Amino acid sequence: MTRIAIIQGHPTSGGGHFCHALAEAYAEGAVAGGHQVRFITVADLDFPLLRAKADWEGAASPAVITEAQRTLAWAEHLVFVYPLWLGGMPALLKGFLEQSLRPAFMTGGAGAGSSWKTSLKGRSSRIVITMGMPAFVYRWYFGAHSLKSLKRSILSLIGIGPNRHTLIGMIEGMSDGRRTAWIDAMRRLGKRAR
Numbered sequence: 187m188t189r190i191a192i193i194q195g196h197p198t199s200g201g202g203h204f205c206h207a208l209a210e211a212y213a214e215g216a217v218a219g220g221h222q223v224r225f226i227t228v229a230d231l232d233f234p235l236l237r238a239k240a241d242w243e244g245a246a247s248p249a250v251i252t253e254a255q256r257t258l259a260w261a262e263h264l265v266f267v268y269p270l271w272l273g274g275m276p277a278l279l280k281g282f283l284e285q286s287l288r289p290a291f292m293t294g295g296a297g298a299g300s301s302w303k304t305s306l307k308g309r310s311s312r313i314v315i316t317m318g319m320p321a322f323v324y325r326w327y328f329g330a331h332s333l334k335s336l337k338r339s340i341l342s343l344i345g346i347g348p349n350r351h352t353l354i355g356m357i358e359g360m361s362d363g364r365r366t367a368w369i370d371a372m373r374r375l376g377k378r379a380r
Contacts, residue, residue, distance in 0.1 A: 188221045188379040191261035195268030195279035199229035204316055204357050204365065209267040211369040212314075215376025224261070226254050228282045235281045243289055251285045258286060263310050263379050264346065266336070270317035270324065274332035283340060292344055307345030312380060313337070314352045314372070321355035350380060 192213055196205040213223045231250045236242050247255065258264070268275050292304050313336060317324055324330055330353070337349045352375070354368055 188216075189260055189262045190216050190221050190223045190265060190376075190379060191257050191263075192223060192225050192265045192267065193279075193282075194225060194227045194229070195266055195275060195282075197229050197271075197276040197278040199227070203269070204354075204360075204368075205267050205269055205314075207365075207369060208314055208316070208354075208372050209265070211372035212265055212267070212312075212376035215373035216379060217376075218373070219377035219379065221376070221379050224257050226257055226282075228279055231282065233282070233285050236284050242284065247285065247288065247291070251282075254282070254286055255291050259305060261309060263312070265312045265314065267314040268316075270315050270319075270332070273328065275336065287340070287344060304345040309346045310380075311341055311346050311349045312352065312375060313349065314354070316354045316357045318358050319355055321353035324353060324355065 190213075192209050194206065194209050196203050209225070213225070216223045231254065233248045233251055266279075268279050271277075274280075292306070294305050313333065315333060324333075333351055333353070337351070341347065341349045352371075
């Protein structure tokens with residue numbers, strides 16, 4: 187049994203988007219596989235954006251962020267689901283990561299300036315990104331730069347790995363059959379907690 191935190195990074199609350207369906211399918215598969223699942227729905231959280239280094243390093247986290255940090259610490263496997271917006275993750279998800287991955291949380295309270303001992307070391311992740319363009323164009327022409335940034339500059343840096351990914355392109359014109367195939371694929375990944 188694996189403890190899984192699904193971070194729903196679509197900035198629209200209330201469901202109804204393909205990202206929501208993918209996250210739900212992953213959760214269904216995970217529960218069917220005997221895993222425990224908790225959700226962090228970023229669009230439902232009310233938190234300010236960080237505007238100064240001093241706030242990132244020393245200000246108290248909002249209560250909703252503290253609760254999200256508890257879920258991140260509880261999890262053994264993290265699943266990020268979000269749409270590609272302007273070549274990267276939506277700003278709300280980036281703001282959530284900046285709030286959640288503050289030095290005090292990451293170092294277990296040791297604070298800024300201490301050695302970077304991460305409280306999330308040893309976890310794995312799955313990153314699911316939907317996009318309007320073909321996924322191979324994002325990989326080949328754009329070099330999947332935002333995915334690489336999330337993997338290398340955030341997740342690997344804080345000790346999370348392996349970091350697997352699923353890129354789903356051409357979602358606007360996708361047939362019902364292709365959508366169903368992706369939903370089924372997410373259920374299979376969830377069942378294996380991968």
